Amino acid sequence: MRSLPQIVAPYEEIDRGFDSDLQVALTIGDQAGAHRIDQKQLLNDQAYFVLCRGQLEAEIDEACRTAIVRRGAHRNWEMRRGFDFYDPNDPRLSGLPFDRRVAIVLDRNGGRGGPWATVMSYYAMRNKVAHGNLVATRIDVARVVQDLFVIQGALTR
Amino acid sequence: MDAQTVLEELTEDDLTVEHVRRRVDDWADRTEQFYTTVEEWLPAGWTARRGAHGIMNEELMRKVGVPARDLPTLDLLHDGMAEVNLRPYGLWIIGTNGRIKLVKGHDIYLILDYAKTFEPPNWHIAAATERQTSRPFDRGQFDALLAA
Numbered sequence A: 001m002r003s004l005p006q007i008v009a010p011y012e013e014i015d016r017g018f019d020s021d022l023q024v025a026l027t028i029g030d031q032a033g034a035h036r037i038d039q040k041q042l043l044n045d046q047a048y049f050v051l052c053r054g055q056l057e058a059e060i061d062e063a064c065r066t067a068i069v070r071r072g073a074h075r076n077w078e079m080r081r082g083f084d085f086y087d088p089n090d091p092r093l094s095g096l097p098f099d100r101r102v103a104i105v106l107d108r109n110g111g112r113g114g115p116w117a118t119v120m121s122y123y124a125m126r127n128k129v130a131h132g133n134l135v136a137t138r139i140d141v142a143r144v145v146q147d148l149f150v151i152q153g154a155l156t157r
Numbered sequence B: 001m002d003a004q005t006v007l008e009e010l011t012e013d014d015l016t017v018e019h020v021r022r023r024v025d026d027w028a029d030r031t032e033q034f035y036t037t038v039e040e041w042l043p044a045g046w047t048a049r050r051g052a053h054g055i056m057n058e059e060l061m062r063k064v065g066v067p068a069r070d071l072p073t074l075d076l077l078h079d080g081m082a083e084v085n086l087r088p089y090g091l092w093i094i095g096t097n098g099r100i101k102l103v104k105g106h107d108i109y110l111i112l113d114y115a116k117t118f119e120p121p122n123w124h125i126a127a128a129t130e131r132q133t134s135r136p137f138d139r140g141q142f143d144a145l146l147a148a
Helices: A004-027 A029-073 A097-107 A115-131 A141-154 B006-011 B017-043 B059-064 B139-147
Strands: B046-056 B069-078 B081-090 B099-104 B107-113 B123-127
Touching: A004 A029, A004 A141, A004 B107, A029 A115, A029 A141, A029 B139, A097 A115, A115 A141, A115 B006, B017 B046, B017 B059, B017 B069, B017 B081, B017 B139, B046 B081
Parallel strands: none
Antiparallel strands: B046 B069, B069 B081, B081 B099, B099 B107, B107 B123
16 A cells, blocks of 8 residues: 555646646537546546555455464464465465455454445446446545545454 | 445445435535535625536436436626636545535635535535645635635
8 A cells, every 4th residue: 555645646647637628628618628538537537546446455465464374373273263274375365255355354244334345345346447347437536545544444464 | 225425326236216316406405505605605895696507417317317407506706707616526426425616717626525425515625736635615714715
């Protein structure tokens, strides 16, 4: 997540430029030009959203790896059991799907709007965008980044 | 239970026409209330007038068949000259519960509602040049903006 500020800075610079261009287009009544700029902003939002969310996914993987190492090394079998199925040194964490990696570090029963549910909603949105189903909805990237830091704080290693 | 955020609305499959229609009505009400508040805060020498309507026809509305809606803009005039324009920018924006765009000269500000869906608005303002530092939108912020 340390790279998030470096990712957000150019996003904001680019989007500000679009905002200014859009204002000019609206002022002179260039509706076609305004529409083109709207479309660029939508694409730019989604590209940077995928980049930012990727930072969270890397953080979740790292937290999951740490949890597996800690729990797998525990003296008490009650704490250790099951965790030796997973190899923390495997880049894919022994094939653990994303939702299960998240469930190791966040409570799946945290309720609607809780960190687990929010991570999974962002995952669903990322899948839409990354698999070609672009959305016609703006993304407040600055606000999403704040959200990602809140989730980072909730990760339990 | 209603989706509490735009993110939930966009990633859940059970959105109904009724829900989207209520959201559009709610957005129209919130922008109207916001304009009323701003008008009440105007200092001496300033007046307000409803400007040209903009058309609200967002993706979720088209998806479930809710008709487009006209929403008014608001011009703020100082000694009779239009200096500030407010325009509803969009309701469904991931991370916020709607955005109004405020333009003063060459400066652009984002008025953002951070409330959950169907909750009382929690308006914040951020300069387009400093989006990470939004502040609650109160009378002090508004006075400072007009004086700048």
